Amino acid sequence: MLKRLFDIVASLLAMLVLAPVFALIAIGVSWRDGWPVFYSQIRIGQNGQQFRIYKFRTMKNSGASHLQVTAANDPRITPLGRFLRHSKLDELPQLFNVLKGDMSMVGPRPEVPKYVELWNERQKNLILSVRPGITDQCQLMFLNEEKILAESADPERTYIEIIMPQKLRICEDYTQNSGFVDDLKILLATIGLLAFARNGKIADLLTANGKVNKG
Numbered sequence: 001m002l003k004r005l006f007d008i009v010a011s012l013l014a015m016l017v018l019a020p021v022f023a024l025i026a027i028g029v030s031w032r033d034g035w036p037v038f039y040s041q042i043r044i045g046q047n048g049q050q051f052r053i054y055k056f057r058t059m060k061n062s063g064a065s066h067l068q069v070t071a072a073n074d075p076r077i078t079p080l081g082r083f084l085r086h087s088k089l090d091e092l093p094q095l096f097n098v099l100k101g102d103m104s105m106v107g108p109r110p111e112v113p114k115y116v117e118l119w120n121e122r123q124k125n126l127i128l129s130v131r132p133g134i135t136d137q138c139q140l141m142f143l144n145e146e147k148i149l150a151e152s153a154d155p156e157r158t159y160i161e162i163i164m165p166q167k168l169r170i171c172e173d174y175t176q177n178s179g180f181v182d183d184l185k186i187l188l189a190t191i192g193l194l195a196f197a198r199n200g201k202i203a204d205l206l207t208a209n210g211k212v213n214k215g
Contacts (some may be wrong), residue, residue, distance in 0.1 A: 002180055003163050007105050011098040018092060025056050025089060032080045034061065038093055043110035046131045048124070051102040053110060054093035069159045085146065088194055090150055094134045106183035107133025108171040115164060123168050126175045135190040137174060138167045143193065 015022070026037045039057040042050050058081025059074075070077070070085075077085065084090040097103040103110065110132035116124070140149075145163060152158035174182075 003183065004101075005039065006180075007098050010105050011095045011196060014101075015095050017093075021089070025092070028080055029057055031056065033078050044113055044114060044116045044128065045102055045110055045134070046128060048116075048128050050113070051097070051110075053103075054096055056084055056090040056093060057081070057193065058090050069145060069155050074146075074150075091134060098134065102131075102185075104115060104131040104133045106135055106186050107131050108136055108174060109133065109138055109167075115160070118160065118164075119168065123172060127168070129173045130175055136186060137170050140186070140189060141170065142167070 029037045036057060039055050039059070040052040041055075043053045045051045059076040059080060067156060081090070096105060098105055107130050108127050116128075119127070142163065148163070149155040149158060
């Protein structure tokens with residue numbers, strides 16, 4: 001399958017090119033915040049299968065919480081973790097998930113079991129029919145999601161009632177209408193947004209061209 005072959009080649013190349021970045025972040029996290037360097041969490045993948053998603057740790061070790069959404073002002077986030085989250089560098093270990101086959105470079109972002117239980121059957125059947133991805137249209141549209149949650153008196157309710165329904169509509173549309181070329185466009189847009197854009201300019205451009213629907 002073309003998409004799987006692309007995922008393997010792209011994740012291997014990315015890990016080779018970014019190896020120095022991986023090393024610097026790992027040293028920084030261990031030096032500033034101690035061990036472990038990585039954080040893992042159970043997510044729901046293709047066909048409803050559970051898997052562990054990997055990230056660089058951005059929170060204090062004592063930062064356990066019943067909440068599974070994170071606001072930008074969350075006191076559990078470390079100073080270095082704040083930078084990693086803002087730059088999305090904390091997501092780099094997910095390249096290992098792609099290589100393993102748990103994830104794809106592009107696809108609906110994997111959700112935690114707690115929130116997948118709130119989806120209706122149509123949403124589960126469509127969105128869980130494909131591998132989840134490191135990036136998708138939702139990543140572009142909700143790049144400042146943590147800031148939105150920080151402004152809410154009840155971040156989890158805001159996520160469930162306002163943000164998640166919009167994401168689900170976008171993900172449903174993706175699974176029905178997107179192909180390999182669309183994946184390449186999303187991947188390039190994500191790289192451009194993180195490397196060059198500010199204030200969601202690329203997301204606005206995508207919206208103007210009808211590729212992303214805010215719902």
